[in-house]
Amino acid sequence: MPKPTRERLVPRAQRASRSRRRWLLLTALSLVAFIFVACGGDAPDNSKSPADLPSDPVTSLGADDSSGAAAADGTSQIGPASEGATLATDPLIFISPREIRQGESFVVAVDAPGAGFASVAFNGQILSLLREGSRFFTILGVDALTPPGPLPLIVSVADSVGRPVVQRESLVTVTDAQWQIEVIELDESNSDLLDPLIIAEDAAIRFPVQQVETPERHWNDIFDPPSTGVITSSYGFLRSYNQRAPEEYHSGLDFGAENGAPVLAPNAGVIAWVGQTRRRGNGVLIDHGGGVFSGHYHMSEVFAEVGQVINAGEFLGRVGATGLATGPHLHWEIVVHGVTVDPVQWIRLLNFPDPLAEFDVSQAIQGPNQLDR
Ligand SMILES: [Zn+2]
Numbered sequence: 001m002p003k004p005t006r007e008r009l010v011p012r013a014q015r016a017s018r019s020r021r022r023w024l025l026l027t028a029l030s031l032v033a034f035i036f037v038a039c040g041g042d043a044p045d046n047s048k049s050p051a052d053l054p055s056d057p058v059t060s061l062g063a064d065d066s067s068g069a070a071a072a073d074g075t076s077q078i079g080p081a082s083e084g085a086t087l088a089t090d091p092l093i094f095i096s097p098r099e100i101r102q103g104e105s106f107v108v109a110v111d112a113p114g115a116g117f118a119s120v121a122f123n124g125q126i127l128s129l130l131r132e133g134s135r136f137f138t139i140l141g142v143d144a145l146t147p148p149g150p151l152p153l154i155v156s157v158a159d160s161v162g163r164p165v166v167q168r169e170s171l172v173t174v175t176d177a178q179w180q181i182e183v184i185e186l187d188e189s190n191s192d193l194l195d196p197l198i199i200a201e202d203a204a205i206r207f208p209v210q211q212v213e214t215p216e217r218h219w220n221d222i223f224d225p226p227s228t229g230v231i232t233s234s235y236g237f238l239r240s241y242n243q244r245a246p247e248e249y250h251s252g253l254d255f256g257a258e259n260g261a262p263v264l265a266p267n268a269g270v271i272a273w274v275g276q277t278r279r280r281g282n283g284v285l286i287d288h289g290g291g292v293f294s295g296h297y298h299m300s301e302v303f304a305e306v307g308q309v310i311n312a313g314e315f316l317g318r319v320g321a322t323g324l325a326t327g328p329h330l331h332w333e334i335v336v337h338g339v340t341v342d343p344v345q346w347i348r349l350l351n352f353p354d355p356l357a358e359f360d361v362s363q364a365i366q367g368p369n370q371l372d373r
Pocket residue numbers: 233250252253254330331332
């Protein structure tokens with residue numbers, strides 16, 4: 001695609017795309033600067049450095065860009081709010097819940113009529129929020145091994161032409177789930193599945209698929225369990241194989257069921273992957289949109305095709321014992337922006353991370369607009 005030289009020659013959709021990319025880059029730079037300062041200069045290992053950010057001549061800072069940039073001293077100088085403040089009302093930013101247990105998910109929602117973009121920086125990721133009407137949202141989560149304590153979260157909102165309007169920081173508190181240790185005995189035929197190469201092979205096949213950010217929501221409401229079997233193992237158990245020290249946590253729910261029992265789609269989505277790994281056996285990944293995936297593993301048979309649009313309750317295949325399995329069961333995972341979280345929260349009403357919930361205005365995130373500094 002030829003690089004456009006003048007703004008007025010660029011089609012409308014392309015201008016919107018450029019504005020969006022510029023906005024994300026500016027947000028990223030500003031947030032990196034802020035997090036760096038917040039940590040006293042000792043940035044966490046998983047935070048992005050400016051060198052990691054995408055370089056794009058179209059969105060590079062300077063040139064005709066009037067928005068400014070993150071200053072070298074770490075203070076955010078993304079343009080005076082008054083210059084770009086085209087929103088009629090101050091955006092309302094919600095985090096729900098604000099205290100989560102290790103492995104739990106939560107909603108970030110922004111009610112901002114007239115806004116063009118919103119993004120969030122959390123735990124080393126910078127993500128664009130989905131938009132439905134005047135509600136911008138995403139679901140975030142932490143894995144089972146995230147250290148307990150407060151984690152900073154920064155939400156940024158831009159107007160319809162990509163000018164930053166509001167940037168607010170808050171904290172999400174992670175509490176200790178006090179996971180128990182589950183001892184699993186493997187016989188000789190299964191022991192080789194602990195081979196690091198086999199684990200790496202499984203990750204290399206599945207992780208790129210479940211880290212895709214589809215910019216629309218396919219799922220609706222609370223998820224259904226994908227099996228009528230009983231839950232035989234919970235998320236988060238630290239796993240010890242053959243008396244060895246625990247090396248990993250159980251990343252999903254296990255449903256004990258007979259060989260051949262049906263596996264059903266837990267919610268609407270698009271089939272993103274059907275395949276087999278030596279560790280997980282036969283599996284299906286459903287893209288529910290907005291960075292949310294569900295994974296179904298150890299199946300005996302899969303009756304789904306990549307690209308297939310699927311509704312909640314549709315038949316995906318059958319329970320089995322393929323891969324690293326001591327007997328027939330379904331291993332079911334929920335993945336949020338690449339993080340495996342506790343699926344129980346998604347199938348029970350308590351603490352379900354509903355992105356469209358009506359929030360109490362008094363619960364909106366307060367505090368200074370960091371763009372006013
Ligand atoms: Zn499992």
